[in-house]
Amino acid sequence: MTMTKRLELVCPAGTPAALRTAVDAGADTIYCGFADETNARNFPGLNFSRDEMAAGIDYAHKRGAKVLVAINTFPRAGAGDFWRKAVADAEARAADAVILADIGLLAHVADQHPKLRLHLSVQAAAANADAINFYAREFGVKRVVLPRVLTVQEIAAINREIDVETEVFIFGGLCVMAEGRCSLSSYATGKSPNMNGVCSPASHVEYREEGGDLASRLGGFAIHRSPQGAPAPYPTLCKGCFRAGDHIGHVFEEPVSLDAAALIPQLADAGVVALKIEGRQRSRAYTEAVVSSFRRAVDAHLAGRPIPASDLRRLTEGQQTTAGAYRKTWR
Amino acid sequence: MSMLAGIPRFPVFGARLMDALPLAPLALASERMVASVVRRHPALLARLGAQTDKTFLLDAVDLPILFVLRPRVSEPRLDVYRRGAEPAWDARIAGPLAALLGMVHGALDGDALFFSRDIVIEGDTEAVLALRNAVDDAELDLPAEALALLGPLERFAEPPLRRALRIAERLTSVALSRAPGHAS
Numbered sequence: 097m098t099m100t101k102r103l104e105l106v107c108p109a110g111t112p113a114a115l116r117t118a119v120d121a122g123a124d125t126i127y128c129g130f131a132d133e134t135n136a137r138n139f140p141g142l143n144f145s146r147d148e149m150a151a152g153i154d155y156a157h158k159r160g161a162k163v164l165v166a167i168n169t170f171p172r173a174g175a176g177d178f179w180r181k182a183v184a185d186a187e188a189r190a191a192d193a194v195i196l197a198d199i200g201l202l203a204h205v206a207d208q209h210p211k212l213r214l215h216l217s218v219q220a221a222a223a224n225a226d227a228i229n230f231y232a233r234e235f236g237v238k239r240v241v242l243p244r245v246l247t248v249q250e251i252a253a254i255n256r257e258i259d260v261e262t263e264v265f266i267f268g269g270l271c272v273m274a275e276g277r278c279s280l281s282s283y284a285t286g287k288s289p290n291m292n293g294v295c296s297p298a299s300h301v302e303y304r305e306e307g308g309d310l311a312s313r314l315g316g317f318a319i320h321r322s323p324q325g326a327p328a329p330y331p332t333l334c335k336g337c338f339r340a341g342d343h344i345g346h347v348f349e350e351p352v353s354l355d356a357a358a359l360i361p362q363l364a365d366a367g368v369v370a371l372k373i374e375g376r377q378r379s380r381a382y383t384e385a386v387v388s389s390f391r392r393a394v395d396a397h398l399a400g401r402p403i404p405a406s407d408l409r410r411l412t413e414g415q416q417t418t419a420g421a422y423r424k425t426w427r
Numbered sequence: 428m429s430m431l432a433g434i435p436r437f438p439v440f441g442a443r444l445m446d447a448l449p450l451a452p453l454a455l456a457s458e459r460m461v462a463s464v465v466r467r468h469p470a471l472l473a474r475l476g477a478q479t480d481k482t483f484l485l486d487a488v489d490l491p492i493l494f495v496l497r498p499r500v501s502e503p504r505l506d507v508y509r510r511g512a513e514p515a516w517d518a519r520i521a522g523p524l525a526a527l528l529g530m531v532h533g534a535l536d537g538d539a540l541f542f543s544r545d546i547v548i549e550g551d552t553e554a555v556l557a558l559r560n561a562v563d564d565a566e567l568d569l570p571a572e573a574l575a576l577l578g579p580l581e582r583f584a585e586p587p588l589r590r591a592l593r594i595a596e597r598l599t600s601v602a603l604s605r606a607p608g609h610a611s
Contacts, residue, residue: 110560111474111560111563111564112564113533113563113564113565113566114563114564139556139560140476140478140553140554140556140557140560141474141475141476141478141556141557141558141559141560141561141564142556142560297553298552298553298555298556299552299553301552301553302552303547303548303549303552304549305547305549310544310547322544324544325544326544327542327543327544328541328542328543328544329542330538377538378536378538379530379533379535379536379537379538379559379563380533380563380566381529381530381533381534381535381536381539381606382536382538382539384533384606385536410539410543411536411538411539412539412542413538413542414542415542415543
């Protein structure tokens with residue numbers, strides 16, 4: 097009889113209050129970022145000052161939880177020091193690891209901060225064993241956050257060929273693109289999610305009630321119109337709904353969120369060690385509800401019980417959920 | 428599908444009563460409360476950053492009055508207006524009072540309320556997001572803020588107020604105080 101391995105629950109925190117909420121709700125690990133463009137959730141009013149990060153890490157450590165600092169955007173040319181300082185500041189504040197995407201920054205950390213544990217961000221879009229082995233061999237990466245484009249079978253195949261840990265998204269907003277390579281928002285706003293850390297920056301988003309419909313515009317382009325009573329999506333181009341001639345529809349994907357709770361046993365069997373909840377931009381109400389629910393799910397899996405049903409759909413974009421690529425049926 | 432059916436609405440008779448009463452007492456209480464909140468939670472304005480220059484219309488759609496927040500570092504203000512008399516604003520957050528209180532008290536998620544169309548935002552989206560995130564981080568408890576205005580009388584007033592709030596929350600399903608959990 098094989099022992100079930102305890103999966104690590106990696107939870108988001110956009111503010112110090114959300115960090116404390118996540119720890120108290122049962123997170124094993126928190127991921128968060130500094131309040132600047134070094135992380136991919138660079139939203140107004142969000143994220144941590146250096147002092148807040150130190151206090152947050154102290155709060156988590158005293159309760160047995162770890163903190164990972166996401167420095168997962170790609171440094172702008174000529175501004176590399178800004179990203180390198182973020183790494184040094186994270187290490188100085190006792191971060192348990194940094195989550196990076198850029199090869200240059202990875203090389204810098206491997207060279208200058210050899211004791212700092214490295215995780216490879218989903219922004220690096222490492223989606224096969226050769227790529228992952230390269231990051232492990234060259235930079236000493238210990239864990240890879242896998243892109244949300246892989247089936248469970250593909251994840252198992254990758255894990256058979258690598259020696260580093262894998263972490264997968266289990267719940268939250270779905271990015272339908274290869275992360276780190278999407279320029280849709282950049283075309284509409286001039287700001288890059290991959291370098292400035294914000295997809296659909298709020299400064300370029302406009303909502304307007306028009307005859308009962310909610311019209312969403314990004315960089316002046318109308319990208320969605322929600323009829324009265326219909327759910328409203330995030331203002332992202334990939335979930336936009338457009339008219340072409342007589343046809344109205346979503347070009348890339350309908351607004352829908354990931355919920356792979358039911359696949360926890362299969363993901364564990366595939367060799368995954370950590371489950372990641374998306375949502376650093378969300379409130380502590382979301383954090384409490386989602387982390388608590390997945391704490392129960394992970395504990396149930398460890399105890400050999402069925403994964404309990406949850407009522408998280410009310411919190412999701414599109415108010416509908418999918419198992420995403422894990423149960424890929426379209427190719 | 429809207430969550431509106433699940434979000435309680437302010438009683439119509441209460442709204443009519445409020446409409447008939449003078450605004451001065453509420454205006455005075457609001458003014459003192461916002462000054463106290465900013466004093467007791469200095470990180471709130473720091474988190475708002477450049478958005479402290481904006482004017483926010485807080486529109487509880489089931490009330491006959493509107494609140495206008497000007498979170499200036501030098502002189503933060505929360506003013507009360509009758510509908511139709513409100514000044515120009517940069518950003519509007521509108522929804523039932525219960526939804527707005529639920530967000531302030533950490534019981535309801537702002538994005539989920541937006542997805543379900545229970546709240547509407549208009550105008551400067553960046554300012555709205557900054558305010559939402561700053562308020563969420565502040566872990567506000569409005570009864571505690573009101574009690575803090577009582578000075579030495581706070582310790583006498585708190586027990587009966589908390590008991591009354593617990594009963595009112597059970598009866599109305601409205602988050603009238605901070606959601607259980609971590610207290611900053």
